[in-house]
Amino acid sequence: MSLYKKKPVVIEARQFVGDNANLxxxxxxxxxxxxxxxxxxxxxxxxxxxxxxxxxxxxxDGRMMIATLEGFHHVNVGDYIIRGIKGEFYPCKPDIFEATYELFQ
Incomplete structure (x- = not known):
């Protein structure tokens, strides 16, 4: 078995905090x-x-839905919305996001 490391990529993301302006x-x-x-x-x-x-x-239920190649996904308060390297959008749970990404300046 081989080991692999995720390539470093820069993505756009926004966190859904639940208020109307943010939505x-x-x-x-x-x-x-x-x-x-x-x-x-x-x-x-x-x-x-x-x-x-x-x-x-x-x-x-009023939740935002994002269509992806895998079907639609609901967005919950706290989720990050990621725009991937091919322009695709998908939600990501906060714990997974924080374990995978760090702020790029």
Whole structure:
């Protein structure tokens, strides 16, 4: 078995702190850099496939949803939203984020 080390990369990230201004700012950031907003209920109910990218709000509980190649992911308060090296967006739990990334100046 071989051992591997993660390559150092610089990513953009923002933490969702739960207030409306923060939600709006992150939503706009994702919307402007992806395929945009999508209809959440049709995706949740399986009537249409999840888009490859985009953002929406789950009408059942008000949580932000991010569309990824693996499907949609909900964003919870405290999660970091990462813009990856290929421009993709996804949420990351705070403990994983803090163990994986450090502030780059």
């Amino acid at each position: 709006y700012s992150i939503y706009q950031w994702i919307e402007q850099n992806t395929a945009g907003s999508f209809e959440p209920l049709a995706v949740i109910e399986g009537k249409v496939p999840c888009p490859k990218s985009g953002v929406s709000i789950d009408p059942r």
